[in-house]
Amino acid sequence: MVASITIDERKFIQNVHHVVKDQPVMAVVKNDAYHFGLEFAVTSFIEAGITTFATTSLQEAIRIRQLSDAVYIFLMNASVHFDLLKQYDIAMTMPSLSFYNEYKTQLAGIKVHLEYENLLHRSGLKDQTEMEVLLKSNDEQPSEQQLIVDGIWTHFGYADEFDVEEYQIERNDWLTCLEYVLNLGYQFNYIHAQNSASYVREDGMLNQHTHARLGIILYGSRPYSTLPTTITEQNFTVSANVIQVRDIKQGETCGYSFQFTADKDCLIAVVDIGYGDGILKTRAKHDALINGKRYPIRGLMMSHMFVEVDTTVKSGDTVTLYSNNIRIDEYTFKGVGANSEQISALNHHSLIKEIIT
Ligand SMILES: Cc1ncc(COP(=O)(O)O)c(C=O)c1O
Known part of the structure; x- marks a missing residue:
């Protein structure tokens, strides 16, 4: 007899259906899909109807592509392996204006999502002005030298905090930034900000967003304590x-x-x-x-x-x-x-x- 970890695949998939319902979701599968196993999680999520994935590692992004040609893959950390990004059709974050300026030439034809830094201060453009500078600079390039701005996003660092006002601050700052950029006339195929806690506390997706970017709730844990256990099942x-x-x-x-x-x-x-x-x-x-x-x-x-x-x-x-x-x-x-x-x-x-x- 030995200690074991057992995952029930059918129940896992059923629970993803239960959580996602008919909402468009980008499944976060970083760190070997929260340690569930990348191949297991990606194939289960695909079976549950999810076709958009996010991870932080280029190696994982490539492994996702090797599992399916039909899914959209978003790399949440920037990479300078531009040849691999193109070869495997992987979109990546735009982590700063200085990154854009440094790699402008090599970024031609790469799909990027503009990242808004927000209160987390982990990565991203500082504000809507920096986004405007980048977008306009890109517009000025000949079309074959432009990067493809496919998305815009941020990450909330306080969505599971209820005793402080930081979530409302980061949420409002992001919505202001998004509104500003949309009002410049730019359109994005991917607009995403919400992690599990934000998705649940907002009772679904924020206006104008195309995807919720969910992790832990898909894997069966509640993002904050006042939720009933029925919201997600641990499988x-x-x-x-x-x-x-x-x-x-x-x-x-x-x-x-x-x-x-x-x-x-x-x-x-x-x-x-x-x-x-x-x-x-x-x-x-x-x-x-x-x-x-x-x-x-x-x-x-x-x-x-x-x-x-x-x-x-x-x-x-x-x-x-x-x-459970x-x-x-x-x-x-x-x-x-x-x-x-x-x-x-x-x-x-x-x-x-x-x-x-
Ligand atoms: C950038 C980003 N987006 C989304 C998520 C998913 O968050 P959660 O697991 O709380 O849903 C994470 C997880 O840490 C993340 O780092």
Whole structure:
């Protein structure tokens, strides 16, 4: 018996249908599709009707193209591999006016989306004036030397924050910028800004936008805590096994360096999963599910954990760390780490990975 991660492909696709409904969505598949596996996620999303993808790595963008000639691919980080961008028909962000000025000549014929920097300050043109300068400069080039401005976009850094006004600020600044550029008479095939949190809190797409650019909600986690769990279903399970159950006497310690000291006689299940499999230390401050009941985790080692159990638990019982009944997002809202942080930590080399089709 070994710890495993199991993904239910049918349910995953059904859930994408449920989240997306009939809205045009650009699926974010960066970092190996939030660690679900790029090939698995892209083919599942295509089956669910999504035909537009975004990632941060050129290598991933090329792998998406190798999976389908029919999809649109947007690279959210700029690349100077202009030959590959053209060869694989990949659109990319325009990250700054200085990038445009530096690579103006090589950018001829490349599809770009103008990025608005906004409050995140990670990348992008500063404001609508810089966008206008770039657009007009591009217009002045002979047509065969122009870049193809196919889209315009921003990213919200505060859409899951409700106690501060930053989301309203970044939203309004972006809408002002967009309105300004549209009023100059430019048109874009792709206008996108909303991540999962923004998409849900706006109850769908903002006006004039062509796509919502969604990540975590497609993968089954809620972007903020006040949402019902029915908004998205978690379709993967991380489980392990009870190796043995040991009697521990009051005052005895278990694990390395006094990790757990029993304050009463108790039963400790030794379980075959640990931080080496990607279970975060912060996650081990909480509980695990055994035979439908939650039990407290008492210690975490590289390949084992201790769970305090009762007499109903036996060796060979399954211990669930994550499933739709003990969800990633529950622990996100308990402060364990972001949804994507918990998912990314899982070690797909040590866990047995199974996709149920
Ligand atoms: C630029 C960009 N757009 C969209 C997303 C998707 O965000 P979420 O997973 O919150 O939907 C991300 C994720 O970090 C991102 O970096």
